Amino acid sequence: EKDYERKYMYAVRYELIKTCKQTGARLGRLHTPHGVIETPIFMPVGTQATVKAMTPEELKDIGSQIILSNTYHLYMRPGHDLIERAGGLHKFMNWDKPILTDSGGFQVFSLGPLRKIKEEGVEFRSHLDGSKHFLSPEKATEIQNALGSDIIMAFDECAPYPADRQYVKNSLERTTRWLERCKAAHKYPERQALFGIVQGGMYKELREQSAREITAIDLPGYAIGGLSVGEPKEMMYEVLDYTVPLLPEDKPRYLMGVGSPDDLLEGVLRGIDMFDCVLPTRIARNGTAMTSQGKVVVRNASYAEDFTSLDPECDCYTCRNYTKAYLRHLIKCNEILGARLLTIHNLHFLLKLMENVREAIREDRLLDYKKDFFEKYYGK
Numbered sequence: 174e175k176d177y178e179r180k181y182m183y184a185v186r187y188e189l190i191k192t193c194k195q196t197g198a199r200l201g202r203l204h205t206p207h208g209v210i211e212t213p214i215f216m217p218v219g220t221q222a223t224v225k226a227m228t229p230e231e232l233k234d235i236g237s238q239i240i241l242s243n244t245y246h247l248y249m250r251p252g253h254d255l256i257e258r259a260g261g262l263h264k265f266m267n268w269d270k271p272i273l274t275d276s277g278g279f280q281v282f283s284l285g286p287l288r289k290i291k292e293e294g295v296e297f298r299s300h301l302d303g304s305k306h307f308l309s310p311e312k313a314t315e316i317q318n319a320l321g322s323d324i325i326m327a328f329d330e331c332a333p334y335p336a337d338r339q340y341v342k343n344s345l346e347r348t349t350r351w352l353e354r355c356k357a358a359h360k361y362p363e364r365q366a367l368f369g370i371v372q373g374g375m376y377k378e379l380r381e382q383s384a385r386e387i388t389a390i391d392l393p394g395y396a397i398g399g400l401s402v403g404e405p406k407e408m409m410y411e412v413l414d415y416t417v418p419l420l421p422e423d424k425p426r427y428l429m430g431v432g433s434p435d436d437l438l439e440g441v442l443r444g445i446d447m448f449d450c451v452l453p454t455r456i457a458r459n460g461t462a463m464t465s466q467g468k469v470v471v472r473n474a475s476y477a478e479d480f481t482s483l484d485p486e487c488d489c490y491t492c493r494n495y496t497k498a499y500l501r502h503l504i505k506c507n508e509i510l511g512a513r514l515l516t517i518h519n520l521h522f523l524l525k526l527m528e529n530v531r532e533a534i535r536e537d538r539l540l541d542y543k544k545d546f547f548e549k550y551y552g553k
């Protein structure tokens with residue numbers, strides 16, 4: 174389309190197709206400048222402008238609709254200005270579908286003692302060479318504007334777990350002030366959608382306060398942050414139980430950093446539309462596969478002479494062409510092909526799971542699907 178058409182296009186528009194009668198699950202479509210995304214959706218993580226070990230073509234072949242990348246990492250290396258001169262992140266990494274970038278807050282806070290938080294922003298030392306840097310709502314927004322991602326995340330503070338109530342309250346209130354500053358600094362709201370992030374730790378009243386404050390700021394989508402930070406699963410589900418209903422129905426809901434198959438299903442049941450997690454790609458590289466029969470640690474000696482497919486019920490390239498014995502061999506030798514083949518399978522497994530979930534919502538049988546999946550995958 175011509176430039177003037179793009180000017181009047183929404184950056185991101187959520188279309189709610191149906192809500193499951195049995196549960197809070199939703200079927201939706203997310204319209205973005207780089208294509209339409211069917212939700213609920215799992216987003217593979219490509220921290221340094223690559224989903225590790227995968228080409229864009231392989232990502233498309235397994236059904237990836239959108240990928241994540243990281244503001245902090247790309248700012249540190251190769252630099253957001255270089256990527257801007259390359260024509261933006263899509264062009265730089267040759268990915269023409271949607272991209273979501275996290276704002277860098279979480280990564281900087283994960284640096285631990287290397288950082289100092291102030292109202293203005295966060296001072297930290299580079300994990301690469303120890304040099305001093307400063308990230309603020311304005312800087313994080315400027316970086317994401319330069320990267321050109323379709324969805325950009327507000328610069329927030331993900332409170333550590335556990336954290337005392339007063340700390341979490343002060344932190345969520347600063348995150349709200351930082352969101353206002355991100356929205357004010359955002360240069361291209363008509364083509365990059367800024368999502369706000371709800372914080373509040375594990376405290377019901379603070380989650381309600383954060384949800385009220387963040388959704389009072391009109392934005393194309395909202396995320397739930399501050400979870401998947403080491404808290405018990407049941408605690409995360411409880412926070413979702415009372416936080417998700419406070420988010421507007423007509424906007425996408427993104428649960429950051431989640432997750433494993435059970436967390437994805439529990440999140441969908443509670444009305445979450447978008448997920449991301451490094452798990453499938455990370456465990457693939459050290460030899461663990463998610464299969465229809467549950468986890469298979471293919472590097473275990475028991476598979477040394479197992480000449481059967483990784484997952485008999487999977488139709489991915491890896492399961493159609495290689496045996497567990499061969500995959501084990503590759504992983505033991507730390508061969509690059511081992512990481513590639515297990516990554517292809519694990520991502521395909523989660524993307525296929527979400528495709529099955531969308532179909533189950535369409536046919537109002539999500540609870541049955543979840544029960545069957547849990548019995549096969551977790552044996553319970």
Ligand SMILES: O=c1[nH]cnc2cc3nc(NCc4cccs4)[nH]c3cc12
Pocket residue numbers: 275276278279329330331332370397398399400401402429430431450451
């Ligand atoms: O509040 C958040 N704000 C912005 N980004 C996040 C990313 C997040 N990722 C996880 N968990 C997944 C993990 C990945 C590596 C260590 S934990 N939790 C997260 C919380 C946030």
Ligand SMILES: [Zn+2]
Pocket residue numbers: 483484487488489490491492493518521
């Ligand atoms: Zn497979």
